[in-house]
Amino acid sequence: CALILSCAAEIRPDEGSPGFLQMDLSLVLQEPSTAGFGSSVGFFLWHADAHVDPFYQSEHRQCKENLTLLEQNPFGIMSCDPPPKLLHSALAESRLRAAEAGHAAFALYTGDFVRHSIREMPEPAENASQIVKQVSLSAKSFFPETPLVFGTLGNSDAKQDYYQEVTSNESSNPWFEKLGGLIHGAGGMKQKVLEQFKHGSYFETTEGNVTILSLATVIYSVDHLPFGPLEEDPFGQFQWLRKRLRLAALEQRRVLIVGHISPGIETFGYTELWRPQYVAQYLEIVQDPVLGSIVSAQLFGHVHKDEIRILPKAPRGAGPIFLSSSLSPVYYNNPSFKLVEYDRRTGRLLNLKTFISDTFSSSQPSGAPTWRFGYDHVSEYGFSFAGLTMAEMVNFTASLLDGGENYQKYASWYATGYPNELEHYSLEGNTTWNSTWKQQRRREYVCAMVIQTAAEFARCAGLSTWQLPSLMEDIDRLILGRLLAWAMRSQTPTAKKILQMANRGEWEELLSLFRGLVRWSLQQGKPLESILLTF
Numbered sequence: 001c002a003l004i005l006s007c008a009a010e011i012r013p014d015e016g017s018p019g020f021l022q023m024d025l026s027l028v029l030q031e032p033s034t035a036g037f038g039s040s041v042g043f044f045l046w047h048a049d050a051h052v053d054p055f056y057q058s059e060h061r062q063c064k065e066n067l068t069l070l071e072q073n074p075f076g077i078m079s080c081d082p083p084p085k086l087l088h089s090a091l092a093e094s095r096l097r098a099a100e101a102g103h104a105a106f107a108l109y110t111g112d113f114v115r116h117s118i119r120e121m122p123e124p125a126e127n128a129s130q131i132v133k134q135v136s137l138s139a140k141s142f143f144p145e146t147p148l149v150f151g152t153l154g155n156s157d158a159k160q161d162y163y164q165e166v167t168s169n170e171s172s173n174p175w176f177e178k179l180g181g182l183i184h185g186a187g188g189m190k191q192k193v194l195e196q197f198k199h200g201s202y203f204e205t206t207e208g209n210v211t212i213l214s215l216a217t218v219i220y221s222v223d224h225l226p227f228g229p230l231e232e233d234p235f236g237q238f239q240w241l242r243k244r245l246r247l248a249a250l251e252q253r254r255v256l257i258v259g260h261i262s263p264g265i266e267t268f269g270y271t272e273l274w275r276p277q278y279v280a281q282y283l284e285i286v287q288d289p290v291l292g293s294i295v296s297a298q299l300f301g302h303v304h305k306d307e308i309r310i311l312p313k314a315p316r317g318a319g320p321i322f323l324s325s326s327l328s329p330v331y332y333n334n335p336s337f338k339l340v341e342y343d344r345r346t347g348r349l350l351n352l353k354t355f356i357s358d359t360f361s362s363s364q365p366s367g368a369p370t371w372r373f374g375y376d377h378v379s380e381y382g383f384s385f386a387g388l389t390m391a392e393m394v395n396f397t398a399s400l401l402d403g404g405e406n407y408q409k410y411a412s413w414y415a416t417g418y419p420n421e422l423e424h425y426s427l428e429g430n431t432t433w434n435s436t437w438k439q440q441r442r443r444e445y446v447c448a449m450v451i452q453t454a455a456e457f458a459r460c461a462g463l464s465t466w467q468l469p470s471l472m473e474d475i476d477r478l479i480l481g482r483l484l485a486w487a488m489r490s491q492t493p494t495a496k497k498i499l500q501m502a503n504r505g506e507w508e509e510l511l512s513l514f515r516g517l518v519r520w521s522l523q524q525g526k527p528l529e530s531i532l533l534t535f
Contacts, residue, residue, distance in 0.1 A: 040343055040344045040345045041341055041342070041343065041344070041350060042105045042208050042209070042210075042341070042342055042343075042344045043098075043101055043102070043104060043105065043339055043340060043341045043342065044104055044105045044106045044107065044108055044207070044208060044210070044339075044340050044342070045094050045097075045098060045104050045106075045107040045108065045146075045337065045338070045339060045340070046107075046108045046109075046110070046299065046324060046337065046338040046339075046340050046352075047090065047091075047094070047107070047108070047109050047110075047139075047327060047337045047338075048109070048110045048111070048112070048301035048302075048324040048325070048326050048327065048337075049110075049111070049112040049154065049301050049302065049304055049324075049326030049327060049328055050082075050086075050087050050090075050109075050112065050113060050135060050326070050327040050328060051081040051082070051112055051113075051114065051115045051116060051156060051326070051327070051328035051330060052081070052082065052083070052084050052086075052087050052113065052114070052115060052131055052134070052135055053080075053081040053082065053083060053115035054083070054084060054127075054131065054134070055115075055121060055122075056070060056076075056080075056081075056082065056083035057070050057071060057074075057083070060120060060121055060122055062080065062081045062115045062116050062117040062120070062330075063077065063079075063080030063081065064080075065077060065079075065080060072366075073366050074367075075089060075366070075367070075368055075369050076328075076329060076335075076360065076369075077329070077360065077366075078329045078332060078360045078418075078523070079329065079330060079332060079519070079522075079523065080329070080330055081115040081116055081328050081330050082327070082328055082329065082335070084134065084138070086327065086335060086369065087135060087138055087327065088138060088142075089357075089368060089369050089371075090327055090335060090337055090357075090371075091138060091139060091142040091143075092142060093337075093355065093371040094107075094142075094337050094339075094355070095142050095143060097339055097355060098143075098146075098339070101339060103146075104143070104146050104339075105147075105207055105208020105209075105210065106146060106147040106148065106149050106207035106208055106210075107139060107143055107146050107147070107148050107149065107150075108149045108152075108212075108258060108299070108340075109135075109139070109148070109149070109150045109152065109188075110152045110154075110258055110259065110260055110299060110300060110301040110324065111152045111153050111154030111155075111157060111259075111260030111301055111302070112154030112155065112156045112157060112260065112301065112302070112326075112328075113131055113132045113135040113136075113154070113156070113157050114127075114128045114131045114132065114154075114156040114157050114158075115131070115156065115328075116156060116161070116330065116473060116474055116475065117473060118156060118158070118159065118160055118161055119160060119161075124159045124160065125159035128156075128157065128158060128159055129178055129179060129182060130182075132157055132179050132182055132183065133182040133183070133185070133186055135150075136148070136150050136182065136183045136186035136187070136188035137186040137187075139186075139188060140186055140187035140188060144187075147190075147207045147208075148187060148188040148189070149188075149205060149207060149212055149214070149258075150183050150186075150188030150189060151180065151183060151188070151189050151193060151197050151201065151203055151214055152214045152215075152258055152259060152260055153176075153179065153201050153216065153218065153260060154218070154260040154261075154301065154302065155218050155221065155223070155260065155261065155302070155474075157179065158175070158218075159175075160225060161223075161225075161473070161474065162218055162221055162223045162224050162225050162470065163225040163226065164201075164216075164218050164219055164224065164225075165226065166219060166228075166231060166234045166235065167235075168200070168231060168233075168234055168235050168236060170199075171198075171199060172198040172199060173198065173199065173200065173201070176197060176198055176199070176200070176201045177198045179201075180194045180197040180198055180201075181194070190205065192205075193205050199235060200216050200219075200234070200235030200236070200237055201216040201235075202214060202215050202216045202235070202237050202240065204244055208344070209344050209347070210256055210296075210342065210347060211248060211253055211254070211255040211256065211347070212255070212256050212258060213241065213244055213245075213255055213256070213257050213258070214258050214259065215237065215241070215257065215258070215259035216234075216235065216237060216259075217259040217260050217261040217262075217274075217300075218260065218261065219234045219235065219237075220234075220261070220263070220274040220275060220278040220279075220282075221261055221273060221274060221275075222271075222272050222273065222274065222275055222467065222470075223470040223477075224470075225470060225471075227470075230275065230277070232277075233281070238281050238282070238285065241285055242285055242291065245285065245288075245291040245294065245295070246290075246291065248294050249290050249291060249293075249294050252294075253294065253347065254294050254295070254296040254319075254346060254347030254348065255294060255295055255296065255347070256295075256296050256297055256298075256299065256347070256349075257286070257295055257297070257298045257299070258298070258299045258300070259298075259299075259300050260300060260301050260302050261273050261274070261300065261302045262298075262300035262302065262303075262309060262321070262323055262451070263278070263279045263282050263283070263451050264279070264309060264448070264450070264451040264452060264457075265447075265448040265452070265454065265457045265465070266302075266303050266448075266478075266481075267303070267305065267307065267445060267448045268303065268305075268331065268478045268481065268482060269477075269478045269479070269480065269481020269482040269483075269484070269485055270444065270448060270457070270461075270463060270465055270481060270485050271454075271465055271466065271468065271477070271478070271481040272453070272454040272457075272465050272467070273302075276453040276454070276455070279451070279452070279453050280453075283311070283312070283313075283451065286298070286311065286318075287311055287312075287313045287314060287315060287318075288315065289315045289316070290315075292311075292314065292315040292317075292318050293315045293316055293317035293318060294317070295318060295319050296319040296342070296346075296347045296348050296349055297319040297320050297321070297322065297348075297349045297388065298319070298320075298321040298322075299321075299322055299323075299324065299340075300321070300322075300323050300324070301323065301324050301326065302323070303323050304325055304326040304328070304330070304331040304333050305323065305325055305331075305333060305414050305415060305416075306322075306323070306324060306325045306336075306354065306413050306414060306415075306416055307322070307323040307414070307449070308320065308321065308322060308323075308393050308396070308397060308410075308449060309321035309322075309323060309449055309450070309451050310390070310393060310394055310397055310449050310450045310451065311390060311450075311451060312450055312451065312452060314390040314391070314394070317389070318389070318390040318391075319348065319349060319388065319389060319390060320349065320388045320389065320390055320392070320393045321390075321393070321451070322352060324336075324338060325354070325415070325416040329360050329418075330475070331475070331478070331522075332415060332418055332420070332522045332523060332525070333415040333416050333418050334356045334357060334358045334360065334374075334415065334416040334417045334418045335356065335357045335360065335369065335416075336354055336355060336356045336357075336374065336416040337354075337355055338352050338353060338354050338355070339352075339353040339355070340352050340353075341353070343387060346387065348387035348388065348389075349387070349388045350378070350385055350386075350387060350388065351376050351377055351378045351383075351385060351388070352376060352377045353373065353375075353376040354373075354374040354375055354376065354413070354416060355371055355372065355373055355374060356371070356372065356374040356416045356417055357369035357370060357371050357372075358372070358416075358417050358418070374413065374416060374417060375413055380409055380413070381396055381406065381409065381410070383396070397446060397449055400442060400445070400446055400449075401439075401442055401443065401446055402427070403425065403426045403427040403429075403438060403439065403442055404426075404427055407425075407426050407427075407442065408423075408426045408428065408429075410422075411423045411425070411426060415525075418525065419524065419525025419526075420525045421521070421525060421526060421527045421528075422445065423525065424438070424526065424527050425438045425441040425442050425445075426438070430527075432530070433527075433529075440462075440489075441527075443461060444461040444462075444463055447460035447461035448461070463485060463488060463489070464488060465481075466480070466481065466484050466502065468480050468481060468507070469507055472507070476507075476511055476515070479511065479514070479515055479518045479519070480502075480507060480510060480511065482518055482528060483498060483510065483514050483518055483528070484498065484499070484502055486528045486529060486532055487499050487502075490529075490532070492532075494532060495532075498510065498514075517531055517532065
């Protein structure tokens with residue numbers, strides 16, 4: 001069996017690890033010699049999803065906790081978007097780590113400058129654009145000599161969540177032109193990048209001998225606004241991506257693809273991220289035997305978790321796909337940033353080093369965050385330092401199904417060290433649950449690691465996904481996704497009632513009944529089953 005997608009679907013509760021390791025044999029290339037390797041190692045910094053809230057201690061704040069608690073936690077609190085102080089602390093720490101390592105080739109930011117609950121700010125469009133500007137200015141003040149690659153936009157970087165007008169036939173989009181001008185003026189974008197950015201917010205740039213292709217991804221989201229007919233190729237981005245990859249292949253250059261929202265399934269509530277037709281077009285490009293082979297890696301944010309993704313039909317030489325945890329602790333993860341090492345000769349990624357602050361609380365006063373080294377992919381997971389490849393990620397992903405040591409390590413870093421439900425599904429995890437139940441949960445997760453559509457995920461995991469209302473806060477959609485995923489697995493009267501209410505579209509009623517319980521399970525890092533089975 002050559003694909004995780006098809007093989008995971010064949011797992012039965014009484015089986016051991018499936019035999020789908022042939023995929024690595026078809027992908028593995030001869031690894032380069034590591035002789036003289038040290039001198040060619042460069043690095044860049046990677047920050048994601050700051051979700052800065054300048055109204056953190058005002059009536060317009062995103063966080064619903066009381067002001068007294070927020071005043072006692074001036075750098076932020078678990079379950080809420082943070083004030084600018086947390087961003088400044090992270091930038092100061094990343095500057096220190098970069099100085100210790102040498103000199104960063106560039107600093108990358110993969111979107112969501114702006115807090116959640118955009119519409120609750122006094123002037124949503126103006127406030128959002130000013131947050132983008134202030135985040136860019138802050139980064140430049142800490143890294144005055146380091147090139148910033150700050151044009152990747154997230155779904156929150158708008159006047160309304162997921163709102164981006166598609167103006168494919170225009171040379172310039174007013175919102176992109178405005179944000180691009182602000183980022184450029186703050187020192188976060190080159191003039192030649194701005195000229196590209198104004199059309200569709202995607203662009204190509206080169207820093208530290210790395211060719212970077214930054215994608216616009218909000219336009220592909222199932223939650224994209226405004227509603228209207230779907231274009232086959234919004235802003236002509238797929239055509240542009242093919243052209244840039246063809247040119248890179250002719251010139252034998254590897255490229256780094258970056259974006260905010262990855263295609264596939266998110267693992268908070270197992271909901272679909274991109275529309276199926278856009279997933280298919282993207283996979284056709286990055287799985288092309290020639291075009292896909294020169295992609296050194298794909299880096300995305302959005303999910304606020306440290307994760308790996310797998311191409312179902314990866315070409316030889318394809319690089320890995322990584323999703324990064326966030327600076328904002330709103331979705332119950334420790335704030336983090338990354339130092340990414342790469343080979344300046346080949347363009348291959350070599351390692352990801354993650355730094356975290358695990359001093360945040362959801363109920364107790366805390367002072368300035370302390371930062372520490374968390375983990376790195378090579379040491380923690382045993383990856384080769386000769387260059388990270390998709391083949392190696394496939395082998396590693398296969399090993400997660402048995403729930404052993406690799407799974408335990410991966411689950412422990414899923415929320416960058418914050419307790420989470422995946423930890424309960426290991427062989428040595430919570431003994432409340434039997435091995436069959438835990439194996440099924442691991443299977444669902446591994447199926448979601450493969451980039452695929454919701455229909456393909458459902459066949460693989462035996463778990464359907466729901467299309468939830470777009471005009472709803474992200475956290476509420478994810479809470480509903482998690483609640484419905486539990487209900488579809490369960491045979492209890494409560495689960496049946498939940499599904500009946502969902503089929504009737506009674507979303508607000510479901511949130512009123514279960515929002516607190518789902519949040520409690522997230523805060524405690526426990527499976528939702530631990531409370532809903534007795535509810």
